[in-house]
Amino acid sequence: MGAARMKVYNGCAILLFGMIVFGSLMAAASTGPTDMSTAILVRVDQSGINGDFKKIQDAIDSVPSNNSELYFIWVKPGTYREKIVVPADKPFITLSGTRASDTIITWGDTGEIIDSATLSVFASDFVGRYVTIQNTFGTSGKAVALRVAADRAAFYGCKILSYQDTLLDDNGRHYFSNCYIEGATDFICGNAASLYERCHLHSLSREDGAITAQHRNSTSEDTGFIFSGCKITGIGTALLGRPWGAYSKVVFYLTNMSSVVLPQGWDDWGDQSKQSTVCYGEYKCYGPGANRTKRVKWSSSLSSDEAAPFLTMDMIGGRDWLRPVPTHFKRGSTILTEQADGITRD
The missing domain is CATH 2.160.20.10 (Single-stranded right-handed beta-helix, Pectin lyase-like)
Known part of the structure:
Protein backbone atom coordinates (compact mmCIF):
# COMPACT_ATOMS: atom_id res chain seq x y z
CA MET A 1 0.00 0.00 0.00
CA GLY A 2 1.47 3.37 -0.97
CA ALA A 3 2.31 6.03 1.57
CA ALA A 4 -0.25 8.75 2.10
CA ARG A 5 0.45 12.37 1.25
CA MET A 6 -0.02 14.88 4.04
CA LYS A 7 -0.99 18.56 3.83
CA VAL A 8 -0.85 20.77 6.93
CA TYR A 9 -2.31 24.20 7.56
CA ASN A 10 -3.01 25.99 10.83
CA GLY A 11 -2.07 22.81 12.68
CA CYS A 12 -4.63 20.71 10.79
CA ALA A 13 -3.27 17.61 9.08
CA ILE A 14 -5.12 16.67 5.92
CA LEU A 15 -4.60 13.16 4.62
CA LEU A 16 -5.14 12.77 0.91
CA PHE A 17 -6.86 9.45 0.37
CA GLY A 18 -5.88 9.04 -3.24
CA MET A 19 -2.69 7.07 -2.50
CA ILE A 20 -3.91 4.89 0.40
CA VAL A 21 -7.28 3.50 -0.65
CA PHE A 22 -6.01 1.42 -3.56
CA GLY A 23 -5.45 -1.72 -1.52
CA SER A 24 -8.85 -1.69 0.16
CA LEU A 25 -10.58 -0.91 -3.12
CA MET A 26 -8.92 -3.82 -4.86
CA ALA A 27 -9.98 -6.09 -2.00
CA ALA A 28 -13.57 -4.90 -2.35
CA ALA A 29 -13.45 -5.33 -6.13
CA SER A 30 -12.51 -8.99 -5.76
CA THR A 31 -15.91 -9.75 -4.24
CA GLY A 32 -17.94 -7.00 -5.92
CA PRO A 33 -19.54 -6.64 -9.34
CA THR A 34 -17.35 -7.15 -12.40
CA ASP A 35 -19.90 -5.48 -14.73
CA MET A 36 -20.79 -1.98 -13.53
CA SER A 37 -23.07 -1.35 -16.52
CA THR A 38 -25.72 -3.96 -15.64
CA ALA A 39 -27.87 -4.24 -12.52
CA GLY A 172 -16.98 6.35 5.97
CA ARG A 173 -16.36 8.21 2.70
CA HIS A 174 -19.42 9.84 1.15
CA TYR A 175 -20.41 12.02 -1.77
CA PHE A 176 -23.49 14.26 -2.02
CA SER A 177 -24.32 15.89 -5.35
CA ASN A 178 -27.11 18.40 -6.01
CA CYS A 179 -28.90 17.50 -2.78
CA TYR A 180 -31.22 19.75 -0.77
CA ILE A 181 -30.58 19.46 2.98
CA GLU A 182 -32.83 21.26 5.45
CA GLY A 183 -32.79 21.67 9.23
CA ALA A 184 -32.12 24.03 12.10
CA THR A 185 -29.80 22.54 14.73
CA ASP A 186 -26.55 20.76 13.78
CA PHE A 187 -28.38 19.51 10.74
CA ILE A 188 -25.30 18.06 9.05
CA CYS A 189 -23.40 16.17 11.74
CA GLY A 190 -21.13 13.18 12.24
CA ASN A 191 -17.56 12.04 11.58
CA ALA A 192 -17.49 10.99 7.93
CA ALA A 193 -15.11 12.16 5.21
CA SER A 194 -17.63 13.75 2.87
CA LEU A 195 -17.71 15.96 -0.19
CA TYR A 196 -20.85 18.00 -0.85
CA GLU A 197 -21.01 19.39 -4.39
CA ARG A 198 -23.61 21.89 -5.59
CA CYS A 199 -25.86 21.18 -2.62
CA HIS A 200 -28.47 23.57 -1.23
CA LEU A 201 -28.32 23.94 2.56
CA HIS A 202 -31.44 25.57 4.00
CA SER A 203 -31.53 26.62 7.66
CA LEU A 204 -34.81 26.66 9.56
CA SER A 205 -33.11 28.28 12.56
CA ARG A 206 -34.65 31.51 13.79
CA GLU A 207 -31.33 32.50 15.34
CA ASP A 208 -27.89 31.04 15.98
CA GLY A 209 -28.57 27.48 14.80
CA ALA A 210 -25.57 25.58 13.43
CA ILE A 211 -25.48 24.10 9.94
CA THR A 212 -22.66 21.64 10.72
CA ALA A 213 -21.45 19.75 13.79
CA GLN A 214 -18.51 17.71 12.55
CA HIS A 215 -17.26 15.11 15.03
CA ARG A 216 -13.54 14.60 14.30
CA ASN A 217 -11.81 13.77 17.58
CA SER A 218 -8.08 13.72 16.77
CA THR A 219 -5.55 14.62 14.11
CA SER A 220 -5.22 10.91 13.27
CA GLU A 221 -8.79 10.80 11.94
CA ASP A 222 -8.96 11.51 8.21
CA THR A 223 -12.46 12.97 8.27
CA GLY A 224 -14.19 16.26 7.58
CA PHE A 225 -16.98 17.93 5.61
CA ILE A 226 -16.08 19.77 2.40
CA PHE A 227 -18.69 21.96 0.67
CA SER A 228 -18.01 22.89 -2.95
CA GLY A 229 -20.14 25.19 -5.06
CA CYS A 230 -23.01 25.02 -2.58
CA LYS A 231 -25.73 27.50 -1.63
CA ILE A 232 -26.81 28.52 1.88
CA THR A 233 -30.24 30.01 2.51
CA GLY A 234 -32.55 30.19 5.52
CA ILE A 235 -35.37 31.89 7.38
CA GLY A 236 -33.35 33.49 10.22
CA THR A 237 -29.68 33.38 11.15
CA ALA A 238 -27.27 30.48 11.41
CA LEU A 239 -23.66 29.55 12.08
CA LEU A 240 -21.58 27.66 9.56
CA GLY A 241 -20.63 25.18 12.23
CA ARG A 242 -19.66 24.25 15.75
CA PRO A 243 -17.33 21.47 16.95
CA TRP A 244 -19.01 18.26 18.06
CA GLY A 245 -15.47 16.87 18.22
CA ALA A 246 -12.43 18.82 19.42
CA TYR A 247 -10.71 18.50 16.00
CA SER A 248 -13.80 19.25 13.93
CA LYS A 249 -12.94 19.95 10.27
CA VAL A 250 -15.21 21.83 7.84
CA VAL A 251 -14.32 23.77 4.70
CA PHE A 252 -16.58 25.82 2.44
CA TYR A 253 -15.33 26.90 -0.95
CA LEU A 254 -16.99 28.64 -3.88
CA THR A 255 -20.19 28.67 -1.83
CA ASN A 256 -22.94 31.28 -2.12
CA MET A 257 -23.70 32.42 1.43
CA SER A 258 -26.83 34.48 1.95
CA SER A 259 -27.26 36.91 4.85
CA VAL A 260 -28.56 34.02 6.96
CA VAL A 261 -24.89 33.29 7.84
CA LEU A 262 -23.96 35.16 11.02
CA PRO A 263 -20.96 37.51 10.72
CA GLN A 264 -18.87 35.50 13.23
CA GLY A 265 -19.46 32.40 11.12
CA TRP A 266 -18.40 29.76 13.66
CA ASP A 267 -18.88 28.91 17.34
CA ASP A 268 -16.67 26.97 19.79
CA TRP A 269 -19.68 25.35 21.54
CA GLY A 270 -18.69 26.92 24.87
CA ASP A 271 -15.20 25.41 24.94
CA GLN A 272 -12.43 27.87 24.11
CA SER A 273 -9.81 25.10 24.08
CA LYS A 274 -11.31 23.87 20.81
CA GLN A 275 -10.40 27.14 19.11
CA SER A 276 -6.80 25.92 18.75
CA THR A 277 -7.69 22.45 17.47
CA VAL A 278 -10.60 22.87 15.05
CA CYS A 279 -10.00 23.23 11.33
CA TYR A 280 -12.54 25.66 9.86
CA GLY A 281 -11.79 27.24 6.50
CA GLU A 282 -13.38 29.26 3.72
CA TYR A 283 -12.13 29.84 0.18
CA LYS A 284 -13.55 32.12 -2.49
CA CYS A 285 -17.06 32.08 -1.04
CA TYR A 286 -19.39 34.88 -2.04
CA GLY A 287 -22.66 36.57 -1.15
CA PRO A 288 -23.52 38.79 1.86
CA GLY A 289 -22.86 35.99 4.35
CA ALA A 290 -19.33 35.39 3.06
CA ASN A 291 -17.92 38.68 4.40
CA ARG A 292 -15.08 37.63 6.73
CA THR A 293 -14.35 40.97 8.39
CA LYS A 294 -16.15 39.87 11.58
CA ARG A 295 -15.32 36.17 11.46
CA VAL A 296 -13.90 34.51 14.56
CA LYS A 297 -10.10 34.76 14.44
CA TRP A 298 -9.62 31.01 14.82
CA SER A 299 -11.25 30.27 11.47
CA SER A 300 -9.24 30.58 8.27
CA SER A 301 -9.43 32.34 4.94
CA LEU A 302 -7.57 29.78 2.86
CA SER A 303 -4.96 30.61 0.27
CA SER A 304 -4.98 28.83 -3.08
CA ASP A 305 -2.29 26.41 -1.87
CA GLU A 306 -4.14 25.67 1.37
CA ALA A 307 -7.40 25.10 -0.48
CA ALA A 308 -5.87 22.89 -3.17
CA PRO A 309 -6.42 19.55 -1.35
CA PHE A 310 -10.14 20.31 -1.13
CA LEU A 311 -10.58 21.11 -4.83
CA THR A 312 -10.44 17.48 -5.93
CA MET A 313 -11.98 14.11 -5.08
CA ASP A 314 -8.79 13.07 -3.29
CA MET A 315 -10.13 13.44 0.23
CA ILE A 316 -12.77 10.78 -0.37
CA GLY A 317 -10.90 8.80 -3.02
CA GLY A 318 -14.01 9.23 -5.14
CA ARG A 319 -12.42 8.64 -8.52
CA ASP A 320 -11.88 5.03 -7.53
CA TRP A 321 -15.34 4.10 -6.24
CA LEU A 322 -18.02 6.46 -7.56
CA ARG A 323 -19.85 4.46 -10.22
CA PRO A 324 -21.99 5.48 -13.20
CA VAL A 325 -25.69 4.73 -13.43
CA PRO A 326 -26.22 1.27 -14.96
CA THR A 327 -27.30 1.34 -18.60
CA HIS A 328 -28.77 -2.16 -18.65
CA PHE A 329 -31.03 -3.97 -16.23
CA LYS A 330 -32.13 -7.56 -15.87
CA ARG A 331 -35.04 -9.33 -14.25
CA GLY A 332 -34.59 -13.04 -14.65
CA SER A 333 -33.67 -13.53 -18.30
CA THR A 334 -35.24 -10.26 -19.46
CA ILE A 335 -32.80 -7.50 -20.35
CA LEU A 336 -34.02 -3.93 -19.93
CA THR A 337 -32.48 -0.56 -20.65
CA GLU A 338 -32.80 2.84 -18.99
CA GLN A 339 -34.32 5.74 -20.90
CA ALA A 340 -34.92 9.33 -19.86
CA ASP A 341 -38.49 8.69 -18.73
CA GLY A 342 -37.77 5.49 -16.82
CA ILE A 343 -36.80 1.90 -17.42
CA THR A 344 -38.34 0.07 -20.34
CA ARG A 345 -37.89 -3.21 -22.20
CA ASP A 346 -35.40 -3.41 -25.09
Whole structure:
Protein backbone atom coordinates (compact mmCIF):
# COMPACT_ATOMS: atom_id res chain seq x y z
CA MET A 1 0.00 0.00 0.00
CA GLY A 2 1.47 3.37 -0.97
CA ALA A 3 2.31 6.03 1.57
CA ALA A 4 -0.25 8.75 2.10
CA ARG A 5 0.45 12.37 1.25
CA MET A 6 -0.02 14.88 4.04
CA LYS A 7 -0.99 18.56 3.83
CA VAL A 8 -0.85 20.77 6.93
CA TYR A 9 -2.31 24.20 7.56
CA ASN A 10 -3.01 25.99 10.83
CA GLY A 11 -2.07 22.81 12.68
CA CYS A 12 -4.63 20.71 10.79
CA ALA A 13 -3.27 17.61 9.08
CA ILE A 14 -5.12 16.67 5.92
CA LEU A 15 -4.60 13.16 4.62
CA LEU A 16 -5.14 12.77 0.91
CA PHE A 17 -6.86 9.45 0.37
CA GLY A 18 -5.88 9.04 -3.24
CA MET A 19 -2.69 7.07 -2.50
CA ILE A 20 -3.91 4.89 0.40
CA VAL A 21 -7.28 3.50 -0.65
CA PHE A 22 -6.01 1.42 -3.56
CA GLY A 23 -5.45 -1.72 -1.52
CA SER A 24 -8.85 -1.69 0.16
CA LEU A 25 -10.58 -0.91 -3.12
CA MET A 26 -8.92 -3.82 -4.86
CA ALA A 27 -9.98 -6.09 -2.00
CA ALA A 28 -13.57 -4.90 -2.35
CA ALA A 29 -13.45 -5.33 -6.13
CA SER A 30 -12.51 -8.99 -5.76
CA THR A 31 -15.91 -9.75 -4.24
CA GLY A 32 -17.94 -7.00 -5.92
CA PRO A 33 -19.54 -6.64 -9.34
CA THR A 34 -17.35 -7.15 -12.40
CA ASP A 35 -19.90 -5.48 -14.73
CA MET A 36 -20.79 -1.98 -13.53
CA SER A 37 -23.07 -1.35 -16.52
CA THR A 38 -25.72 -3.96 -15.64
CA ALA A 39 -27.87 -4.24 -12.52
CA ILE A 40 -30.62 -6.51 -11.27
CA LEU A 41 -33.83 -4.48 -11.28
CA VAL A 42 -36.25 -4.63 -8.36
CA ARG A 43 -39.40 -2.48 -8.59
CA VAL A 44 -41.35 -0.99 -5.67
CA ASP A 45 -44.90 0.23 -6.21
CA GLN A 46 -47.07 0.84 -3.17
CA SER A 47 -50.19 0.25 -5.26
CA GLY A 48 -49.01 -3.31 -5.92
CA ILE A 49 -49.81 -2.96 -9.63
CA ASN A 50 -46.45 -2.32 -11.29
CA GLY A 51 -43.93 -3.56 -8.79
CA ASP A 52 -42.27 -6.57 -7.25
CA PHE A 53 -42.89 -5.21 -3.75
CA LYS A 54 -45.16 -2.68 -2.08
CA LYS A 55 -42.60 -1.65 0.55
CA ILE A 56 -39.04 -0.45 0.13
CA GLN A 57 -37.81 -2.48 3.10
CA ASP A 58 -39.17 -5.67 1.53
CA ALA A 59 -37.22 -4.90 -1.64
CA ILE A 60 -34.01 -4.38 0.34
CA ASP A 61 -34.62 -7.59 2.28
CA SER A 62 -34.87 -9.49 -1.02
CA VAL A 63 -31.24 -8.69 -1.89
CA PRO A 64 -29.01 -11.66 -1.00
CA SER A 65 -26.51 -11.22 1.79
CA ASN A 66 -22.99 -10.47 0.54
CA ASN A 67 -24.27 -10.18 -3.01
CA SER A 68 -21.71 -9.73 -5.77
CA GLU A 69 -23.97 -7.97 -8.29
CA LEU A 70 -25.43 -4.50 -8.53
CA TYR A 71 -29.04 -4.20 -7.38
CA PHE A 72 -31.14 -1.28 -8.61
CA ILE A 73 -34.28 -0.73 -6.52
CA TRP A 74 -36.57 1.49 -8.56
CA VAL A 75 -39.19 3.18 -6.37
CA LYS A 76 -42.32 4.36 -8.15
CA PRO A 77 -43.78 7.74 -7.14
CA GLY A 78 -45.59 7.81 -3.82
CA THR A 79 -45.23 8.52 -0.12
CA TYR A 80 -43.69 5.52 1.64
CA ARG A 81 -44.25 5.60 5.39
CA GLU A 82 -41.41 3.35 6.47
CA LYS A 83 -38.42 3.29 8.79
CA ILE A 84 -35.80 1.66 6.57
CA VAL A 85 -32.49 -0.08 7.24
CA VAL A 86 -29.94 -1.16 4.64
CA PRO A 87 -27.99 -3.88 6.51
CA ALA A 88 -24.21 -4.10 6.40
CA ASP A 89 -24.31 -7.43 4.55
CA LYS A 90 -26.16 -6.00 1.52
CA PRO A 91 -23.64 -3.89 -0.43
CA PHE A 92 -23.98 -2.50 -3.97
CA ILE A 93 -27.60 -1.35 -3.73
CA THR A 94 -28.96 1.67 -5.57
CA LEU A 95 -32.24 3.10 -4.25
CA SER A 96 -33.75 5.37 -6.89
CA GLY A 97 -36.85 7.37 -7.57
CA THR A 98 -37.36 9.42 -10.72
CA ARG A 99 -37.91 12.76 -8.92
CA ALA A 100 -37.35 13.60 -5.28
CA SER A 101 -40.50 15.72 -5.26
CA ASP A 102 -42.78 12.73 -5.83
CA THR A 103 -40.86 9.83 -4.26
CA ILE A 104 -40.95 10.39 -0.50
CA ILE A 105 -39.72 8.20 2.36
CA THR A 106 -41.08 9.50 5.65
CA TRP A 107 -41.15 8.62 9.34
CA GLY A 108 -41.35 10.60 12.58
CA ASP A 109 -39.06 9.11 15.21
CA THR A 110 -36.89 10.64 17.95
CA GLY A 111 -34.75 9.45 20.85
CA GLU A 112 -31.05 8.61 20.64
CA ILE A 113 -29.44 10.13 17.58
CA ILE A 114 -28.23 6.76 16.24
CA ASP A 115 -31.70 5.22 16.51
CA SER A 116 -34.04 7.88 15.17
CA ALA A 117 -33.20 7.82 11.46
CA THR A 118 -35.88 7.33 8.83
CA LEU A 119 -33.28 5.70 6.55
CA SER A 120 -30.14 4.06 7.99
CA VAL A 121 -27.43 2.88 5.60
CA PHE A 122 -24.94 0.35 7.01
CA ALA A 123 -23.96 -1.28 3.70
CA SER A 124 -20.98 -0.15 1.64
CA ASP A 125 -21.24 1.02 -1.98
CA PHE A 126 -24.77 2.37 -1.55
CA VAL A 127 -26.28 4.92 -3.93
CA GLY A 128 -29.40 7.04 -3.34
CA ARG A 129 -31.00 8.87 -6.25
CA TYR A 130 -33.91 11.30 -6.54
CA VAL A 131 -35.75 10.51 -3.32
CA THR A 132 -36.93 12.63 -0.41
CA ILE A 133 -35.93 11.31 2.99
CA GLN A 134 -37.63 13.04 5.89
CA ASN A 135 -38.20 12.84 9.62
CA THR A 136 -41.40 14.60 10.62
CA PHE A 137 -40.96 14.39 14.41
CA GLY A 138 -40.76 18.16 14.79
CA THR A 139 -38.67 20.72 16.65
CA SER A 140 -38.37 19.33 20.18
CA GLY A 141 -35.67 16.69 19.91
CA LYS A 142 -33.18 14.69 17.87
CA ALA A 143 -34.80 13.53 14.66
CA VAL A 144 -32.46 12.11 12.03
CA ALA A 145 -33.77 11.73 8.49
CA LEU A 146 -30.72 9.94 7.04
CA ARG A 147 -27.90 8.11 8.82
CA VAL A 148 -24.96 6.98 6.68
CA ALA A 149 -22.65 4.64 8.61
CA ALA A 150 -20.81 2.79 5.85
CA ASP A 151 -17.96 3.40 3.43
CA ARG A 152 -18.41 4.51 -0.18
CA ALA A 153 -21.93 5.95 -0.26
CA ALA A 154 -23.22 8.52 -2.76
CA PHE A 155 -26.44 10.54 -3.02
CA TYR A 156 -27.67 12.40 -6.10
CA GLY A 157 -30.54 14.86 -6.31
CA CYS A 158 -32.01 13.85 -2.94
CA LYS A 159 -33.94 15.95 -0.44
CA ILE A 160 -33.04 15.31 3.20
CA LEU A 161 -35.44 17.00 5.60
CA SER A 162 -35.84 17.39 9.36
CA TYR A 163 -35.14 19.95 12.09
CA GLN A 164 -32.43 18.70 14.49
CA ASP A 165 -29.60 16.40 13.31
CA THR A 166 -31.20 15.98 9.89
CA LEU A 167 -28.23 14.20 8.27
CA LEU A 168 -26.10 12.01 10.51
CA ASP A 169 -23.10 11.72 8.20
CA ASP A 170 -21.71 9.19 10.60
CA ASN A 171 -18.61 7.45 9.23
CA GLY A 172 -16.98 6.35 5.97
CA ARG A 173 -16.36 8.21 2.70
CA HIS A 174 -19.42 9.84 1.15
CA TYR A 175 -20.41 12.02 -1.77
CA PHE A 176 -23.49 14.26 -2.02
CA SER A 177 -24.32 15.89 -5.35
CA ASN A 178 -27.11 18.40 -6.01
CA CYS A 179 -28.90 17.50 -2.78
CA TYR A 180 -31.22 19.75 -0.77
CA ILE A 181 -30.58 19.46 2.98
CA GLU A 182 -32.83 21.26 5.45
CA GLY A 183 -32.79 21.67 9.23
CA ALA A 184 -32.12 24.03 12.10
CA THR A 185 -29.80 22.54 14.73
CA ASP A 186 -26.55 20.76 13.78
CA PHE A 187 -28.38 19.51 10.74
CA ILE A 188 -25.30 18.06 9.05
CA CYS A 189 -23.40 16.17 11.74
CA GLY A 190 -21.13 13.18 12.24
CA ASN A 191 -17.56 12.04 11.58
CA ALA A 192 -17.49 10.99 7.93
CA ALA A 193 -15.11 12.16 5.21
CA SER A 194 -17.63 13.75 2.87
CA LEU A 195 -17.71 15.96 -0.19
CA TYR A 196 -20.85 18.00 -0.85
CA GLU A 197 -21.01 19.39 -4.39
CA ARG A 198 -23.61 21.89 -5.59
CA CYS A 199 -25.86 21.18 -2.62
CA HIS A 200 -28.47 23.57 -1.23
CA LEU A 201 -28.32 23.94 2.56
CA HIS A 202 -31.44 25.57 4.00
CA SER A 203 -31.53 26.62 7.66
CA LEU A 204 -34.81 26.66 9.56
CA SER A 205 -33.11 28.28 12.56
CA ARG A 206 -34.65 31.51 13.79
CA GLU A 207 -31.33 32.50 15.34
CA ASP A 208 -27.89 31.04 15.98
CA GLY A 209 -28.57 27.48 14.80
CA ALA A 210 -25.57 25.58 13.43
CA ILE A 211 -25.48 24.10 9.94
CA THR A 212 -22.66 21.64 10.72
CA ALA A 213 -21.45 19.75 13.79
CA GLN A 214 -18.51 17.71 12.55
CA HIS A 215 -17.26 15.11 15.03
CA ARG A 216 -13.54 14.60 14.30
CA ASN A 217 -11.81 13.77 17.58
CA SER A 218 -8.08 13.72 16.77
CA THR A 219 -5.55 14.62 14.11
CA SER A 220 -5.22 10.91 13.27
CA GLU A 221 -8.79 10.80 11.94
CA ASP A 222 -8.96 11.51 8.21
CA THR A 223 -12.46 12.97 8.27
CA GLY A 224 -14.19 16.26 7.58
CA PHE A 225 -16.98 17.93 5.61
CA ILE A 226 -16.08 19.77 2.40
CA PHE A 227 -18.69 21.96 0.67
CA SER A 228 -18.01 22.89 -2.95
CA GLY A 229 -20.14 25.19 -5.06
CA CYS A 230 -23.01 25.02 -2.58
CA LYS A 231 -25.73 27.50 -1.63
CA ILE A 232 -26.81 28.52 1.88
CA THR A 233 -30.24 30.01 2.51
CA GLY A 234 -32.55 30.19 5.52
CA ILE A 235 -35.37 31.89 7.38
CA GLY A 236 -33.35 33.49 10.22
CA THR A 237 -29.68 33.38 11.15
CA ALA A 238 -27.27 30.48 11.41
CA LEU A 239 -23.66 29.55 12.08
CA LEU A 240 -21.58 27.66 9.56
CA GLY A 241 -20.63 25.18 12.23
CA ARG A 242 -19.66 24.25 15.75
CA PRO A 243 -17.33 21.47 16.95
CA TRP A 244 -19.01 18.26 18.06
CA GLY A 245 -15.47 16.87 18.22
CA ALA A 246 -12.43 18.82 19.42
CA TYR A 247 -10.71 18.50 16.00
CA SER A 248 -13.80 19.25 13.93
CA LYS A 249 -12.94 19.95 10.27
CA VAL A 250 -15.21 21.83 7.84
CA VAL A 251 -14.32 23.77 4.70
CA PHE A 252 -16.58 25.82 2.44
CA TYR A 253 -15.33 26.90 -0.95
CA LEU A 254 -16.99 28.64 -3.88
CA THR A 255 -20.19 28.67 -1.83
CA ASN A 256 -22.94 31.28 -2.12
CA MET A 257 -23.70 32.42 1.43
CA SER A 258 -26.83 34.48 1.95
CA SER A 259 -27.26 36.91 4.85
CA VAL A 260 -28.56 34.02 6.96
CA VAL A 261 -24.89 33.29 7.84
CA LEU A 262 -23.96 35.16 11.02
CA PRO A 263 -20.96 37.51 10.72
CA GLN A 264 -18.87 35.50 13.23
CA GLY A 265 -19.46 32.40 11.12
CA TRP A 266 -18.40 29.76 13.66
CA ASP A 267 -18.88 28.91 17.34
CA ASP A 268 -16.67 26.97 19.79
CA TRP A 269 -19.68 25.35 21.54
CA GLY A 270 -18.69 26.92 24.87
CA ASP A 271 -15.20 25.41 24.94
CA GLN A 272 -12.43 27.87 24.11
CA SER A 273 -9.81 25.10 24.08
CA LYS A 274 -11.31 23.87 20.81
CA GLN A 275 -10.40 27.14 19.11
CA SER A 276 -6.80 25.92 18.75
CA THR A 277 -7.69 22.45 17.47
CA VAL A 278 -10.60 22.87 15.05
CA CYS A 279 -10.00 23.23 11.33
CA TYR A 280 -12.54 25.66 9.86
CA GLY A 281 -11.79 27.24 6.50
CA GLU A 282 -13.38 29.26 3.72
CA TYR A 283 -12.13 29.84 0.18
CA LYS A 284 -13.55 32.12 -2.49
CA CYS A 285 -17.06 32.08 -1.04
CA TYR A 286 -19.39 34.88 -2.04
CA GLY A 287 -22.66 36.57 -1.15
CA PRO A 288 -23.52 38.79 1.86
CA GLY A 289 -22.86 35.99 4.35
CA ALA A 290 -19.33 35.39 3.06
CA ASN A 291 -17.92 38.68 4.40
CA ARG A 292 -15.08 37.63 6.73
CA THR A 293 -14.35 40.97 8.39
CA LYS A 294 -16.15 39.87 11.58
CA ARG A 295 -15.32 36.17 11.46
CA VAL A 296 -13.90 34.51 14.56
CA LYS A 297 -10.10 34.76 14.44
CA TRP A 298 -9.62 31.01 14.82
CA SER A 299 -11.25 30.27 11.47
CA SER A 300 -9.24 30.58 8.27
CA SER A 301 -9.43 32.34 4.94
CA LEU A 302 -7.57 29.78 2.86
CA SER A 303 -4.96 30.61 0.27
CA SER A 304 -4.98 28.83 -3.08
CA ASP A 305 -2.29 26.41 -1.87
CA GLU A 306 -4.14 25.67 1.37
CA ALA A 307 -7.40 25.10 -0.48
CA ALA A 308 -5.87 22.89 -3.17
CA PRO A 309 -6.42 19.55 -1.35
CA PHE A 310 -10.14 20.31 -1.13
CA LEU A 311 -10.58 21.11 -4.83
CA THR A 312 -10.44 17.48 -5.93
CA MET A 313 -11.98 14.11 -5.08
CA ASP A 314 -8.79 13.07 -3.29
CA MET A 315 -10.13 13.44 0.23
CA ILE A 316 -12.77 10.78 -0.37
CA GLY A 317 -10.90 8.80 -3.02
CA GLY A 318 -14.01 9.23 -5.14
CA ARG A 319 -12.42 8.64 -8.52
CA ASP A 320 -11.88 5.03 -7.53
CA TRP A 321 -15.34 4.10 -6.24
CA LEU A 322 -18.02 6.46 -7.56
CA ARG A 323 -19.85 4.46 -10.22
CA PRO A 324 -21.99 5.48 -13.20
CA VAL A 325 -25.69 4.73 -13.43
CA PRO A 326 -26.22 1.27 -14.96
CA THR A 327 -27.30 1.34 -18.60
CA HIS A 328 -28.77 -2.16 -18.65
CA PHE A 329 -31.03 -3.97 -16.23
CA LYS A 330 -32.13 -7.56 -15.87
CA ARG A 331 -35.04 -9.33 -14.25
CA GLY A 332 -34.59 -13.04 -14.65
CA SER A 333 -33.67 -13.53 -18.30
CA THR A 334 -35.24 -10.26 -19.46
CA ILE A 335 -32.80 -7.50 -20.35
CA LEU A 336 -34.02 -3.93 -19.93
CA THR A 337 -32.48 -0.56 -20.65
CA GLU A 338 -32.80 2.84 -18.99
CA GLN A 339 -34.32 5.74 -20.90
CA ALA A 340 -34.92 9.33 -19.86
CA ASP A 341 -38.49 8.69 -18.73
CA GLY A 342 -37.77 5.49 -16.82
CA ILE A 343 -36.80 1.90 -17.42
CA THR A 344 -38.34 0.07 -20.34
CA ARG A 345 -37.89 -3.21 -22.20
CA ASP A 346 -35.40 -3.41 -25.09
